[in-house]
Amino acid sequence: QVQLVESGGGLVQTGGSLRLSCAVSGRTFSNYAMGWFRQAPGKEREFVATISRTGSSTNYADSVKGRFTISRDNAKNTVYLHLNSLKPEDTAVYYCAAAESGYTNTLVRPQRYHYWGQGTQVTVSS
Numbered sequence: 001q002v003q004l005v006e007s008g009g010g011l012v013q014t015g016g017s018l019r020l021s022c023a024v025s026g027r028t029f030s031n032y033a034m035g036w037f038r039q040a041p042g043k044e045r046e047f048v049a050t051i052s053r054t055g056s057s058t059n060y061a062d063s064v065k066g067r068f069t070i071s072r073d074n075a076k077n078t079v080y081l082h083l084n085s086l087k088p089e090d091t092a093v094y095y096c097a098a099a100e101s102g103y104t105n106t107l108v109r110p111q112r113y114h115y116w117g118q119g120t121q122v123t124v125s126s
Contacts, residue, residue, distance in 0.1 A: 002026045002115040004096050009120030012086055016124070020081040022096030022117055029077040030054070032115075033099045035107055036070060036081045038092035038122075045095070047108040049081060059104040064090075086124045093119040 008020040022034070035050040049060045049070040058070050069082040079096055097113035106112065 002032070002098055004098060004115055004117035006094065006096050006117045006120040009094060009122045011123045011125060013125050014087060016086050018083045018086065018122060020083065020094055020096075020120060020122075022079045022081075024077045024079070024098065030074045031100070033102060033104065033107055034070075034072060034079040035097045035099065035113060036079075036094060037097060037110060038090075038094045039119075040092040043092075045110050047110075048094070050099075050104045050107040051079065052104050057104045059108065061108075083122065086122075088124045088126045091122060091124050093121050095119045 003025045005023045012018055030053055033052050036048040037045050038048050039045040047061050048064055049068055051058050051070045051072050055072045067085045072079040096117045098115040099107050099113045102112050
Protein backbone atom coordinates (compact mmCIF):
# COMPACT_ATOMS: atom_id res chain seq x y z
CA GLN A 1 0.00 0.00 0.00
CA VAL A 2 1.11 3.53 -0.75
CA GLN A 3 0.52 6.41 1.63
CA LEU A 4 0.53 10.04 0.52
CA VAL A 5 0.55 13.00 2.88
CA GLU A 6 0.22 16.56 1.61
CA SER A 7 1.38 19.67 3.43
CA GLY A 8 2.09 23.33 2.77
CA GLY A 9 -1.37 24.70 2.15
CA GLY A 10 -2.62 27.88 3.75
CA LEU A 11 -4.07 31.34 3.28
CA VAL A 12 -2.29 33.68 0.89
CA GLN A 13 -3.10 36.95 -0.83
CA THR A 14 -3.62 37.34 -4.56
CA GLY A 15 -0.26 37.28 -6.30
CA GLY A 16 1.37 35.31 -3.52
CA SER A 17 3.14 31.97 -3.57
CA LEU A 18 3.03 28.64 -1.81
CA ARG A 19 4.89 25.37 -2.02
CA LEU A 20 2.93 22.18 -1.52
CA SER A 21 4.68 18.96 -0.60
CA CYS A 22 3.50 15.38 -0.83
CA ALA A 23 5.47 12.77 1.09
CA VAL A 24 5.05 9.22 -0.18
CA SER A 25 5.73 6.00 1.72
CA GLY A 26 5.02 2.32 1.48
CA ARG A 27 6.40 1.47 -1.95
CA THR A 28 9.24 2.53 -4.21
CA PHE A 29 8.45 6.16 -4.98
CA SER A 30 10.27 6.20 -8.31
CA ASN A 31 7.92 3.53 -9.65
CA TYR A 32 5.06 6.03 -9.79
CA ALA A 33 4.17 8.96 -11.91
CA MET A 34 2.74 11.66 -9.67
CA GLY A 35 0.01 14.18 -10.13
CA TRP A 36 -1.68 17.09 -8.42
CA PHE A 37 -5.41 17.74 -8.61
CA ARG A 38 -7.64 20.27 -6.93
CA GLN A 39 -11.28 20.51 -5.97
CA ALA A 40 -13.18 23.66 -5.16
CA PRO A 41 -16.51 23.59 -3.29
CA GLY A 42 -19.32 22.42 -5.54
CA LYS A 43 -16.97 21.55 -8.38
CA GLU A 44 -15.46 18.36 -9.72
CA ARG A 45 -11.88 17.40 -9.02
CA GLU A 46 -9.70 18.85 -11.76
CA PHE A 47 -6.26 18.10 -13.06
CA VAL A 48 -3.46 20.52 -12.19
CA ALA A 49 -0.13 18.91 -13.09
CA THR A 50 1.66 15.61 -13.49
CA ILE A 51 5.28 14.47 -13.54
CA SER A 52 6.88 11.30 -14.84
CA ARG A 53 8.75 8.76 -12.71
CA THR A 54 12.12 10.31 -13.38
CA GLY A 55 10.93 13.90 -13.48
CA SER A 56 11.95 14.33 -17.09
CA SER A 57 8.43 14.97 -18.33
CA THR A 58 5.69 17.22 -16.97
CA ASN A 59 2.22 18.29 -18.05
CA TYR A 60 0.05 21.15 -16.82
CA ALA A 61 -3.52 22.30 -17.03
CA ASP A 62 -3.85 25.41 -19.17
CA SER A 63 -5.22 27.33 -16.19
CA VAL A 64 -1.95 26.98 -14.25
CA LYS A 65 0.63 26.81 -17.02
CA GLY A 66 3.37 29.36 -16.44
CA ARG A 67 2.35 29.90 -12.81
CA PHE A 68 2.68 26.46 -11.19
CA THR A 69 5.64 24.10 -11.30
CA ILE A 70 5.64 20.42 -10.39
CA SER A 71 8.86 18.73 -9.32
CA ARG A 72 9.97 15.63 -7.45
CA ASP A 73 12.88 14.45 -5.37
CA ASN A 74 13.13 10.68 -5.61
CA ALA A 75 15.76 10.58 -2.88
CA LYS A 76 13.28 12.18 -0.49
CA ASN A 77 10.18 10.36 -1.78
CA THR A 78 8.48 13.71 -2.22
CA VAL A 79 6.67 15.55 -4.97
CA TYR A 80 6.21 19.31 -4.88
CA LEU A 81 3.89 21.84 -6.42
CA HIS A 82 5.15 25.41 -6.52
CA LEU A 83 2.25 27.85 -6.82
CA ASN A 84 3.09 31.36 -7.98
CA SER A 85 0.99 34.37 -8.99
CA LEU A 86 -1.96 32.91 -7.13
CA LYS A 87 -5.48 33.99 -7.95
CA PRO A 88 -8.71 33.67 -5.97
CA GLU A 89 -9.89 31.04 -8.46
CA ASP A 90 -6.98 28.83 -7.36
CA THR A 91 -8.73 28.38 -4.01
CA ALA A 92 -9.36 24.66 -3.52
CA VAL A 93 -8.30 21.54 -1.70
CA TYR A 94 -5.19 20.25 -3.44
CA TYR A 95 -4.59 16.51 -3.67
CA CYS A 96 -1.54 14.57 -4.74
CA ALA A 97 -1.93 11.19 -6.39
CA ALA A 98 0.23 8.31 -7.59
CA ALA A 99 -0.18 6.41 -10.85
CA GLU A 100 1.33 2.99 -11.52
CA SER A 101 1.50 3.55 -15.25
CA GLY A 102 0.88 6.04 -18.00
CA TYR A 103 2.53 8.95 -19.74
CA THR A 104 2.20 12.53 -18.55
CA ASN A 105 0.04 13.50 -21.52
CA THR A 106 -2.51 10.84 -20.52
CA LEU A 107 -2.48 11.23 -16.74
CA VAL A 108 -5.01 14.03 -16.66
CA ARG A 109 -8.03 12.13 -15.35
CA PRO A 110 -8.43 11.16 -11.68
CA GLN A 111 -9.37 7.63 -12.75
CA ARG A 112 -5.81 7.06 -13.98
CA TYR A 113 -4.42 7.31 -10.45
CA HIS A 114 -4.33 4.53 -7.89
CA TYR A 115 -3.46 6.25 -4.63
CA TRP A 116 -4.51 9.58 -3.16
CA GLY A 117 -3.62 11.81 -0.27
CA GLN A 118 -6.10 13.50 2.05
CA GLY A 119 -5.60 16.95 0.58
CA THR A 120 -4.39 20.33 1.77
CA GLN A 121 -6.43 23.54 1.65
CA VAL A 122 -5.21 26.50 -0.37
CA THR A 123 -7.14 29.74 0.04
CA VAL A 124 -6.31 32.84 -1.98
CA SER A 125 -7.82 36.08 -0.74
CA SER A 126 -8.63 38.95 -3.07
